[in-house]
Amino acid sequence: MTLPADFIVVSILGPAIVMLVFAMITLLFAVFQVDRSATASMALVGVGTAAVFALHLLMKGQQGAAEAGFGLRYLGDTPATAFTLVILLGTALAILVSEADLSRLGLDHPEYYPLMLLSATGAIVLASAGDLITLLLGLEIMSLAVYALAAWRQGSRQSEEAGMKYFLLGAFASALLIYGIALTFGAGGRFDYAGLAAAFSAPGFDAHVLALLGAVLLLAGLGFKVAFAPFHQWLPDVYTGAPTPVTTFMSVVVKTAAFAALLRIASTVFASLGAGPLGELLPIMLGILIGATLIVGNFGALLQSGVKRMLAYSAVAHAGYLGLAVLAADTVGTNAAIFYLTAYTLMTAGAFAVLSAITNADDRGDEIERFAGLAARRPFLAASLAIVLMSLAGLPPFAGFVGKLLVFQAAISAGYVALAVLGIATSVVAVVYYARVITYMYFRESDQETIRPLAPTLRIAVVIAVVGTIALGILPGFWYGLVERGQVLLAGF
Amino acid sequence: MYEGLLMMFLAAGFIGAAAIGVGALLGPKRATPTTLAAYESGIPASGTARERFPVHFYLVAVLFIIFDIETAFFFPLAVKFGAAPQFLFAQAIIFVGILAVGYVYILRRGVLRW
Numbered sequence: 096m097t098l099p100a101d102f103i104v105v106s107i108l109g110p111a112i113v114m115l116v117f118a119m120i121t122l123l124f125a126v127f128q129v130d131r132s133a134t135a136s137m138a139l140v141g142v143g144t145a146a147v148f149a150l151h152l153l154m155k156g157q158q159g160a161a162e163a164g165f166g167l168r169y170l171g172d173t174p175a176t177a178f179t180l181v182i183l184l185g186t187a188l189a190i191l192v193s194e195a196d197l198s199r200l201g202l203d204h205p206e207y208y209p210l211m212l213l214s215a216t217g218a219i220v221l222a223s224a225g226d227l228i229t230l231l232l233g234l235e236i237m238s239l240a241v242y243a244l245a246a247w248r249q250g251s252r253q254s255e256e257a258g259m260k261y262f263l264l265g266a267f268a269s270a271l272l273i274y275g276i277a278l279t280f281g282a283g284g285r286f287d288y289a290g291l292a293a294a295f296s297a298p299g300f301d302a303h304v305l306a307l308l309g310a311v312l313l314l315a316g317l318g319f320k321v322a323f324a325p326f327h328q329w330l331p332d333v334y335t336g337a338p339t340p341v342t343t344f345m346s347v348v349v350k351t352a353a354f355a356a357l358l359r360i361a362s363t364v365f366a367s368l369g370a371g372p373l374g375e376l377l378p379i380m381l382g383i384l385i386g387a388t389l390i391v392g393n394f395g396a397l398l399q400s401g402v403k404r405m406l407a408y409s410a411v412a413h414a415g416y417l418g419l420a421v422l423a424a425d426t427v428g429t430n431a432a433i434f435y436l437t438a439y440t441l442m443t444a445g446a447f448a449v450l451s452a453i454t455n456a457d458d459r460g461d462e463i464e465r466f467a468g469l470a471a472r473r474p475f476l477a478a479s480l481a482i483v484l485m486s487l488a489g490l491p492p493f494a495g496f497v498g499k500l501l502v503f504q505a506a507i508s509a510g511y512v513a514l515a516v517l518g519i520a521t522s523v524v525a526v527v528y529y530a531r532v533i534t535y536m537y538f539r540e541s542d543q544e545t546i547r548p549l550a551p552t553l554r555i556a557v558v559i560a561v562v563g564t565i566a567l568g569i570l571p572g573f574w575y576g577l578v579e580r581g582q583v584l585l586a587g588f
Numbered sequence: 589m590y591e592g593l594l595m596m597f598l599a600a601g602f603i604g605a606a607a608i609g610v611g612a613l614l615g616p617k618r619a620t621p622t623t624l625a626a627y628e629s630g631i632p633a634s635g636t637a638r639e640r641f642p643v644h645f646y647l648v649a650v651l652f653i654i655f656d657i658e659t660a661f662f663f664p665l666a667v668k669f670g671a672a673p674q675f676l677f678a679q680a681i682i683f684v685g686i687l688a689v690g691y692v693y694i695l696r697r698g699v700l701r702w
Contacts, residue, residue, distance in 0.1 A: 115686075119686065119689040122689060122693055123689060123692065123693075126692065126693050126696035126697060127696065
């Protein structure tokens with residue numbers, strides 16, 4: 096049965112539309128003072144519905160796109176829908192973490208869940224964008240909501256500083272990105288990635304310098320969002336200052352969406368520039384950024400005494416590993432990145448969920464001493480944190496190991512052996528700072544105050560994260576096969 | 589390709605320069621305290637403008653812009669309405685619907701209450 100064209104368009108836009116509708120429903124719930132946990136449930140129902148739409152698209156392996164005038168395209172292909180699913184998973188985990196902590200931390204304002212859903216809508220649009228205008232639209236919808244969420248704790252100087260810093264640097268990054276869009280449009284005369292790639296590799300093309308400048312500015316603008324060094328400076332302060340539930344959301348959803356956009360641009364626009372006379376410059380720049388990110392992220396994390404800040408630097412380090420996939424984006428890199436980001440979402444959300452359970456009443460108390468003897472006091476939390484941290488460090492048999500394997504494989508197959516070796520070397524450094532927390536939990540005596548009982552939603556979030564981390568590590572083909580070939584592979588790759 | 593735009597910029601610059609220049613050349617110049625005062629809708633100026641304003645002014649200004657954009661959005665829609673009536677009507681309804689949710693929100697949150 097062939098479906099009418101309009102229906103295909105609607106089904107491609109489905110996840111984003113569902114999220115938008117539920118953002119409005121939760122907003123109405125919130126202003127008419129419906130019970131907060133009902134609002135949270137409604138938000139989760141929205142995320143679930145959108146996930147059903149996205150999963151349907153992914154299983155069909157539909158390659159269509161919704162098109163508007165001026166070459167604007169909204170994509171519904173496998174990377175777009177897979178990234179949408181990862182974003183929805185991250186949003187669901189962030190909602191579960193939030194629900195446990197909102198009233199305790201004084202964050203319980205009615206706009207919280209609507210903003211989170213709107214931000215996730217923007218993230219989905221960003222991940223599905225097939226042209227530079229849709230990209231900008233998605234990026235701004237996502238970012239504006241997160242700026243407000245980062246400053247959510249009223250009266251907390253740290254949180255206000257985080258929001259302000261994030262807003263100012265985000266606006267700066269947007270300006271760079273918009274300038275890049277203008278120059279790229281000037282060089283190629285198109286907005287859609289496919290059209291730009293065709294224009295850049297056409298025989299008579301001669302605006303190489305303009306196209307390269309545009310590409311560099313696009314890379315810098317998106318580099319801010321994904322936190323490539325030296326554009327990572329905002330990240331440790333913002334992640335540390337923002338309330339932990341919001342940090343959970345930012346670290347998984349915003350990162351996934353920004354990487355989805357970067358991978359898409361790298362596999363089309365950047366790849367088509369590669370054949371031109373200045374083509375070798377762009378991969379060199381990207382390579383330098385990635386090398387710097389790997390070193391700064393991993394050694395920065397090594398020097399932190401607060402666990403939240405350590406996780407923030409580890410987010411920078413993981414941007415470096417994902418960067419390796421961006422270098423190979425036009426071949427196997429995108430699939431590797433999808434898998435890596437899925438694993439990263441599960442383990443990072445798991446780590447922040449446990450952190451959220453351990454921090455004290457005013458969302459502070461993330462010093463490593465607080466984790467001393469946790470294994471004796473709270474074995475479930477300690478074991479969960481140990482598993483997600485080992486996965487973040489890339490130890491088998493957890494998901495992080497498979498993710499790292501895939502991105503190193505992608506980088507080596509694209510000819511970036513030196514960067515892959517640097518990645519493996521810095522992974523060894525990473526083991527040190529993750530293992531330090533585990534050492535404190537299992538081999539130190541506790542002299543700390545007792546930790547409050549675990550909220551039920553937080554327990555669910557931790558269980559999902561841990562089970563997902565283990566399952567993706569043992570049966571990676573389950574998800575990777577779906578992403579790569581549209582089918583579930585039961586063993587190996 | 590962009591000659592028209594260039595002409596428009598030139599014309600705009602010319603009109604602006606002419607309006608100020610002709611006045612400066614030909615206008616009578618009488619320096620009394622009244623003519624030298626800053627023009628503020630005809631009302632005598634009092635005090636400095638660098639004060640703290642209630643945040644309400646800002647909210648109302650933002651609301652004004654939002655509903656102003658709504659109107660601006662409808663002009664091109666009205667011009668092209670004949671091209672695809674059902675589609676554009678649905679689009680307008682969805683747009684107004686989203687704004688209506690926002691309107692209910694600001695009403696309930698007391699933004700317009702003074």
